[in-house]
Amino acid sequence: MRELSLHILDIVENSVKANATLIQVDIEVKNGYLYITVVDNGKGMSEEFLAKVVDPFTTTRTTRKVGLGIPLIKQAAEVAEGEFSITSKLGEGTTVKTSYKLDSIDRVPLGDVPETITTLLYPNIEFVWRYAVNGEEFIFDTREVKEELQGVPIDSPEILVFLKSLLKENIDSINGGIII
Ligand SMILES: Nc1ncnc2c1ncn2[C@@H]1O[C@H](COP(=O)(O)OP(=O)(O)OP(=O)(O)O)[C@@H](O)[C@H]1O
Numbered sequence: 001m002r003e004l005s006l007h008i009l010d011i012v013e014n015s016v017k018a019n020a021t022l023i024q025v026d027i028e029v030k031n032g033y034l035y036i037t038v039v040d041n042g043k044g045m046s047e048e049f050l051a052k053v054v055d056p057f058t059t060t061r062t063t064r065k066v067g068l069g070i071p072l073i074k075q076a077a078e079v080a081e082g083e084f085s086i087t088s089k090l091g092e093g094t095t096v097k098t099s100y101k102l103d104s105i106d107r108v109p110l111g112d113v114p115e116t117i118t119t120l121l122y123p124n125i126e127f128v129w130r131y132a133v134n135g136e137e138f139i140f141d142t143r144e145v146k147e148e149l150q151g152v153p154i155d156s157p158e159i160l161v162f163l164k165s166l167l168k169e170n171i172d173s174i175n176g177g178i179i180i
């Protein structure tokens with residue numbers, strides 16, 4: 001895939017399908033590496049299922065026989081001299097951790113994080129996005145935003161436009177001119 005944010009979309013979609021109500025996404029640059037972690041409180045997986053989840057032929061999809069979200073992010077991390085891990089507990093949730101060497105020749109760019117965040121707004125799912133670069137961080141918590149909105153749907157068109165520009169401003173400022 002051309003961008004790591006598309007992998008984030010895939011992994012978060014898995015959490016959504018697993019009926020998570022809280023999803024935390026952490027994107028952090030430090031010590032020459034990019035770290036992406038997705039934690040959900042969804043239905044989780046059994047030990048047996050988890051052991052085979054990195055295999056493309058493991059899926060609970062009914063529309064096709066392969067599931068690629070997890071194998072592809074694992075590959076993206078490993079070709080970029082990073083690591084992949086997944087932990088999960090039935091009834092408790094799942095954590096997917098990846099890292100990428102920033103200057104690895106095979107690392108694809110992070111891509112459009114504000115777009116990714118605003119694509120993933122749901123009325124009934126809360127997100128905590130943490131974006132940090134070399135010690136500076138920005139946290140976007142949908143619970144706080146929803147409180148401010150006082151009943152206006154977080155995914156309504158005018159709110160989306162506003163949130164996208166708010167996110168872009170903050171992320172650009174944290175990036176400090178560097179393209180990740
Ligand atoms: N966060 C999660 N919580 C619970 N189960 C999960 C989670 N992530 C993945 N799974 C399980 O692992 C399977 C494989 O996931 P993967 O993303 O690799 O493929 P997929 O979601 O089935 O298909 P695709 O991502 O290609 O649409 C899923 O079908 C689902 O059963």
Ligand SMILES: [Mg+2]
Pocket residue numbers: 010011013014067068069070
């Ligand atoms: Mg998937």
